Amino acid sequence: MPIRNEERHLRAAVERVIDQHYPGDLEVVLAVAPSEDRTADIAAELAAADPRIVVVDNPAGHTPVGLNLAIARAAHDIIVRVDGHGELSRDYIATAVRLLEETGAGNVGGLMDARGTGPLSEAIAAAYNSRFGLGGGGFHLADTPAGPADTVFLGVFRRSALADVGGFDETLQRAQDWELNYRLRTAGHLVYFSPALRVAYRPRDSFGALARQFYRTGQWRREVARRHPETLSLRYLAPPVAVSAMGAGIVGGIVGLVLRNRLLTGLFIVPLTYLLFQGVATATMTGLSPAARLRLPAVLATMHIAWGLGFLVGVRSEDRG
Incomplete structure (x- = not known):
């Protein structure tokens, strides 16, 4: 232990x-x-x-x-x-x-x-x-x-x-x-x-402890993939792809609003889709108290975004041992 x-x-x-x-x-x-x-x-x-x-x-x-x-x-x-x-x-x-x-x-x-x-x-x-x-x-x-x-x-x-x-x-x-x-x-x-x-x-x-846990897990899961690339799967790529897509959608949507470009503004559909996913998850999970259900969207976002960011950043070379 x-x-x-x-x-x-x-x-x-x-x-x-x-x-x-x-x-x-x-x-x-x-x-x-x-x-x-x-x-x-x-x-x-x-x-x-x-x-x-x-x-x-x-x-x-x-x-x-x-x-x-x-x-x-x-x-x-x-x-x-x-x-x-x-x-x-x-x-x-x-x-x-x-x-x-x-x-x-x-x-x-x-x-x-x-x-x-x-x-x-x-x-x-x-x-x-x-x-x-x-x-x-x-x-x-x-x-x-x-x-x-x-x-x-x-x-x-x-x-x-x-x-x-x-x-x-x-x-x-x-x-x-x-x-x-x-x-x-x-x-x-x-x-x-x-x-x-x-x-x-x-x-x-706590949200801070959860974010740190999943960020570091994402970092080290990328390190495992670097050492064993044959182990990569869609499941492990989903969080970094989602984080990248949401980041691009938010930035592109803001630029579209500033430039009044409907095509770029339409990129807001990406983060909005994730919000819809959270809504479905929150509504369909069973056995939760009202107080826990209220916190669930923030919990899911913390887990997914922290894991995805950690995977994108990866482990520093000096920490690899």
């Missing part, structure tokens, strides 16, 4: 691992990055209270570095990837181990079940769990059937499969899970999705 600034959710995340209905030996390895809250103190308290909990230091602070440090310290042949703001379903590990045995997969994983705790995080969770938000990524949708997958949320790995591909790429600050699963598949290991594996995920709870 790589953790940083997880004061609010860490205890619950660890408790969900410790309380698993799993008959075998179990340990929790916490890779603690430099934090701005009490994450390190809470991790130390948890380890002092339970010998199955181990703390390792992750001074670099990056997620893939912490994951590799934790894997190196782990004592067992099955590695369960957990987040500090995720809570495993009760039989998650037992089900995953059974699926590893039944399928022969190198990695099995399941559903990212985003759950909000207030109006804003509820809207963000709804966007995560919808095709309108993240474009239909399989592990975000409850109706995705079990079977081979390009990638899964988190994952339960055979240690031998991780060793075969060299573990997580420490030069990738984001998108390292997707890239690892790509290398596993390329090396001949099955990546298997099952909706029976469910993780309650606590999303960001």
Whole structure:
């Protein structure tokens, strides 16, 4: 479990691992990055209270570095990837181990079940769990059937499969899970999705944190595409294309108004089409409180625009490692 600034959710995340209905030996390895809250103190308290909990230091602070440090310290042949703001379903590990045995997969994983705790995080969770938000990524949708997958949320790995591909790429600050699963598949290991594996995920709870998260994700997804161009798809190109088109439509429309050019003014149709898309999404998503529905258009715009801008800008060469 790589953790940083997880004061609010860490205890619950660890408790969900410790309380698993799993008959075998179990340990929790916490890779603690430099934090701005009490994450390190809470991790130390948890380890002092339970010998199955181990703390390792992750001074670099990056997620893939912490994951590799934790894997190196782990004592067992099955590695369960957990987040500090995720809570495993009760039989998650037992089900995953059974699926590893039944399928022969190198990695099995399941559903990212985003759950909000207030109006804003509820809207963000709804966007995560919808095709309108993240474009239909399989592990975000409850109706995705079990079977081979390009990638899964988190994952339960055979240690031998991780060793075969060299573990997580420490030069990738984001998108390292997707890239690892790509290398596993390329090396001949099955990546298997099952909706029976469910993780309650606590999303960001501010527009600023959401924008930063998606901007950096867009940056690093472009870096993965630069390294593995064969992995590009329309789904990943949609946000940067939409951002570019909306920017051109707004600028062109304004110029058209100034010059009284009807053709250029007509470019306003592009951002207006996106507004229509938001309206349809907001109206058709179910199970939202009125306060969350009110925030949903801004949430969708933040996710799409931040991701698209990040992809267009990309990662600075000095940050590539």
